[in-house]
Amino acid sequence: MKVAVNPAYEIDIHLSPVSTIDSVDFENLQFGKVFTDHMFEADYLDGKWTNCAIKPLTKLQLHPATSALHYGQAIFEGMKAFKNQEGKATLFRPDANLSRLNESCRRMAIPEVPEELFMNALFNLVRIEQDWIPNTDDGSMYIRPYIFATDDFVGIKPSDTFKLVIFCCPVARYYQKPVRVYMQEEYVRAFPGGTGAVKAAGNYAATMMPLQQIREKGYDQMLWIDGVTHNRLQEIGTMNVFVQIDDTIITIPTDEGTILKGITRDSCIELLKAEGFKVEIRDVTIQELLDAHKTGRLHDAFGTGTAATIAPIGVIGYKDIAYELPPVEGRKASNWLKQEMWSIRKGISADRFGWMWAV
Template sequence: MLETLNFEVEKIVKSKIEEVDFTNLPFGKVFSDHMLVAEYSDGEWKNVKIGPYQPISFEPSLAALHYGQAIFEGLKAYRNQQGEPVVFRPEANFERFNISAKRMCMPEVPEEIFMKGLAQLIDVDKNWIPKEEGFALYIRPFMFATDEFIGVRPSQTYKFIIFTCPVGAYYSQPVKVKFETEYSRSCEGGIGFAKAAANYGASMYPTQLAQQQGFDQVIWTDASEHEYIEESGVMNVMFVIDGVLVTPPAKDTILKGITRDSVLTVARDWGMNVEERKVSVAEVIKAIEENRLTEAFGVGTAAVVSQIAEITYKDKKYILPEVAGRDFSNKVYRELDDIKTGKKADTRGWVFKV
């Protein structure tokens, strides 16, 4: 089947790029010229094509709209020091995408379609990669069920799409968060580890309530007791307590973040003591009160390294140490940024050159 794939390219008649202010890019609102589309039916992937970014038409009975079979990924492309397009750890996103697909009873996407298609799409739209420091080209692969059928069963047809958008920072300032102890994002045996659309839909209401109270995000706690920390809305969370980098383990209720893995790998390579273990809310609050917590931050593709300025628990606000004095998180942010853009050697094979 892979030998018969035809990566046809249809270029857009007139690019939109001249209309874009690349110094002012709100996250997720500006989209590049092209997208990749592949279709699944009769047990195989077919009709792989790169064409203009444009609307999609579908019937009201589209299965994904009714039964939630939809997954996605997020990764970024940058320019290296020679101006060449590079992508950070796309193989890890490919692997996680298919883990999500399996959990949601969807077909796996072949490596050739995901990786070759992604590379070819980035090459076609490489001029959309921002030149400004701190900016990137966000890449969104996703898949959804396309059966036109009302009935609770896995769809037999699917559509896989990749589109891109130039972006600036997801959070421009350190964030204010609260520990969520009423609502839950996921539970054991559920789909919390998958990057499924349903996870994000379920999180919106409690996040909206928190934002109405003046918070940027919530930090989710376990569904059974609300005593143990899991992750934040768009990122995994980490703490430096007594000089130790502490983070909850990636498991069935927590997304196995690729930026998370990158930060932990660099920390261990630097000789830092790292603990992936259950982290209780009580432990974090006590560490703050005793001035033993020196850093708290989120990590993710969109957020990269996002500093947490305040944490609220049961209506009590805790102000965290100044961001400027946070040695590890500031240093690891610069390290990852330098690796992505070629300022430092990529000794781990993380950077994929298009």
């Protein structure tokens, strides 16, 4: 079967004769460890995207000199498909993911992916895999598009060839408990002029060693501090950060180009403002945060991201002191946001911003 809106991006579809779906324990899904039956693959060759195919999930065969493996010219996205209350498959803001994917491409000298190609690939893949979207309160199907440089080459230059892959994982809740985050000034995730604002693979590679260190101290994620003043909050490893001081919900500006423009962050800002919460987009320093904690004015703190949606922060660590935050049950903003995001995705609350796309 072939499907295409534009014949230039015709997708060859080969369905798997067997499915592993019956062997999956949907009640105990571990995030990112279970994969659906099919994947999408395309190549960038001779200046255009070609070889578009949906096929049974399989390993990639790579030349040992594949340049992304040495030089890290690679980017990715993360998005989700849901089942609404009528059991229909939907996608949350895929247009925003495509636009960020292409922003990442531009920064990393990777050819952009045309909208027709991306949407055609995505919607066909999700349609084929829709039985994998868990129909549970916490369940969804995580979708991972990524692009990497495929020139077989030793030497620093932008690759001429690339591979785009999309695969899917049925997932449940990301964090079982409130997140413990840690702030330190020694290691920096991103700085002005760098790649912090895009989803470049290397951004994450550089965080592994500091992450390993704080995991040994019992923390889940780093709350990164900026590399210029070594004083301002940036974001959590895979989430944007929000804090509530007094009655104001504050999140960090992204205009310095060091923080990923989270789609969940943007959605939360819109929802909070529409509900009448007082929202400020401004810098927060370590000192302001600790002072607010000391004086009992830090009422809520949470991370926002596709994987976890809204993850309440239970503890903020700094210089080996664990600052406990108020009990999660009493927090107004993050609990309301969590419920509202869930209701929109389930099709219970009105989709006032046009975020849900029927598959």
